[in-house]
Structures are given as C-alpha cells and as structure tokens.
Amino acid sequence: MTEMNKRRLQEETLVAFLIENRERLYRLAFSYVKNQDDALDVVQQSIYKALSARAALVQPESLRSWVFRIVVTTAYDLLRQKRRLQPVGDEILQLHQPVGEDVPADFDLERVLDSMDPKYKSVIVLRYFEDLKIEEVAEVLQENVNTVKTRLYKALAMLRLQKDELALTEEERS
C-alpha cells in the first residue's frame, strides 16, 4: 500500500469513527462545558483538529483514546478561555474531609461532579461513564497510570463514594 493510500484509508477510518461516535463526543464535551453551544463548538473544533492532525495518529487501535484526548483538551481550552472554571468553594473543600458514615439525603452528586476540577471530573467520566480502562484513561489524559488511580480515589472521595462500596477491580485497588 502506498503512503498516499495509507493516509487516505486512515482519514476515512477517522471520518467514519467521528461520524459514528458523534453523540459520545458531544456528551463528553458537554460534561465539561455544560452548555449546548459550547459543547457543539468543542465537537466541531475537535473534528477539525483530528482531521488536520491525523498524521500524528500512528496506531489505529488507539483511535478512540486519541480522539477523546482531543475532545478533552479542546474542552479544557475553552473553559480556560472563558475563565469559567468555578473556584473551589467551601462546600467542595468540606468534601475533602474524612467521609462520614451517613450521607445526607439531599447530597447532590451531580452538582458536586459538575463543580469538580476538570482533572478529577475527567477520571470519573472516562472511567465510569465512558467505561474506559485505567490505562486508556491515562492515555487520554496523558498521565501515568498511578496518577490516574490517585485522582480516581480523590474524585470518589469528593463524591463521598467509599471505595469499599465500589465494585473496583483488584487492578484498581492495588
């Protein structure tokens, strides 16, 4: 296969992936920017980036991680540009404190998740909502596996979800 054909095939695979996964990409983008227009913006920009940078993609099997990474970084950039990152308030700080036995009934997990630092939110979204493996989460976030595990525990603590409650795999416990 010539270099040209290989590149065309890669582009076609990528386009098919983008079209096929458009709703996933949108949901992922939305989980950061939290409004429709910005999320559509992120999806659009991510597609442009992916299509113009496809040379950087070497292994087709990492296509998903690679595209997710573009969406996540594009969403981060947009949040930064808009200076919309919510400052960490008292409410969230309290969540870092040791977790009590009982959880108040009105404890709004969704709100907590939304107000989390994106780097903690990312691990929850990617690991539990998008069902990526820890290794893949690390690939998307360009962090090493241990950093991802540490963040995952912190994030779960913020959500007051004790690790015992979770069906964590041995791999994640270690």
Add this chain to the structure above:
Amino acid sequence: MNRRLAELKKKYEETPIPEELDNVVMNAVRNRKQHVLRSRRLLAAAAAVILGFGLSVNISPALARALYDVPVIGRLARVITLREYRFETEKYRADIVVPGIESSEATELADRLNAKYLEEGRELYAKFMAEMEEMKQTGDGHLAVSSGYIVKTDNEQILSVGRWVVTAMGSASEEIRYDTIDKQNQLVITLPMLFKDDDYIDIISENIKAQMREQMAEEGKTYWLPETTDYSDWAFDTIAPDQAFYITDDGKLVISFDEAVVAPAYMGVVEFTIPTEVIADELVSDEYIH
C-alpha cells in the same frame, strides 16, 4: 458499580443531544474534505461547466464537441477497484467495493467521478457502522452490506458503470446507480439531456407499462400496475426524470428500477430496454442512442 454512581452515569448518558449535532459534525467533516478536494484540484471549473451544461440544456453531442476542446478520456480508460472496505463479525458484515476510473491521462472527469465514488463508499461504510452500533444497543439482528460495480458498456464512445448496493437486514434489498460517460466529449450523460423536452418521461413510462403487461401475459411475471395491485400508491406510474439508465454497446437505452420498486422483491433489480423507434422523435440526436 455503586448505585449512586450508576445513577450519575445514567444522567450522563441521558445528556440531551441537540438536533444541530448531525449538521455540525457533517459540516465539520465535509468542510475539511472540500478543502482537501480543492487542494487536489478535483473540482476544477471545466468539470463544473460541463456538468452544469449537461443539466441545463439539451446540448447536442456535436455542439459539445465543438464547444469543448478537451482531451478525450481515451480508449485506455477502464474501470478498476479503487478501494475496498471489509468488516466481519458473526452478526455484522460489510463488503464494500468502490470502483474507480483509470484513465491513460489524468482527467478532471475521472477525478470527479472517482471522488464521488469514494464519497459514496465512505458514506455507505459510515452508515453501516452507525446502524451496527444501533443494533448492538438493542442486542439482536444481523446486518450485511455489500456493494460493487458492473461495467455495462465499454466501447470507443460510451462507458456505462453501475454501482450496486445490497443491504441485508432481515430481508435484502438491492439498489443500483449508473453513470454513463461519453468518453470522447468527457461528459456524463444524463437522461434529460438526451431528449428535446420532458415528453420522454411519459413516452418511456407508457412503453414500460406495455412491456410489463406483455411479460405478465406471456411469461407469468408480476409487476405492480394499477390493475394488479390493491394499493394504488404502489403501482408504477412514471419514471423519474433522472431515472437510473444506461446505454448498451449497440446504442439502446435501458431503464433500471431498484428492487421492489415496480415488482415484487424476489425479482430483484428490474430493467427495460426501450425500443429506439419509440423514442426516436424525442431524441436530440442519434449519436448515443440508435
């Protein structure tokens, strides 16, 4: 997974998807593509002019030849397999073969058609992948998509290429599209441009109905005509102005219908050769059809 985390996940999955998403995605993908096309000069002005002319006037082939001093696509032009997409699991299978026109010299016409065929192949594959994902969600069903091409005519003057698609999901359906190319004048022949005015639509339609009745009487075939179907909506009425067609090696016009459009599905794609004397008065010239 923890119950409350599962609830969060459910909310995440229920993120409302705006209607605009499809457009945003398709435009983003397409804009990029147009950019690529432009840079490869695939949509050069000459090709656009030829196409525009073909659609707008009943231009005679002789006039076309006089107007355009263009290099001929050449006798060496032939149809090749440009690309194949294959995907196979137990339940889902795609086997998409994209034709391409290979010419002795690079021509805008061949480039334009090849770009169109690639786009069709790509879209078909993307559609297959999307449908497969959808079917995986509901957890059952089989899906098989195959496509390929057939060269109906390839002589000094005419190249007729058909691209067929068979989709099997429960039952199968077959569709076929043709491009008929005037090699010497480098233009894609459309059905309307062959005729002086729109009268061809009725004349051809009536001839096809007559052929249907004859075949039903003599060969025991079934077609959907007003007298044979209880559902008048289904009965064949007229061809589309741009109905699928090709031109045979000996210059006969053949009209094609997709599976289940004018006849029961088991008959597959159906074709009718229109006797030239029936349409002779309507033709702009006897150059292509005689």
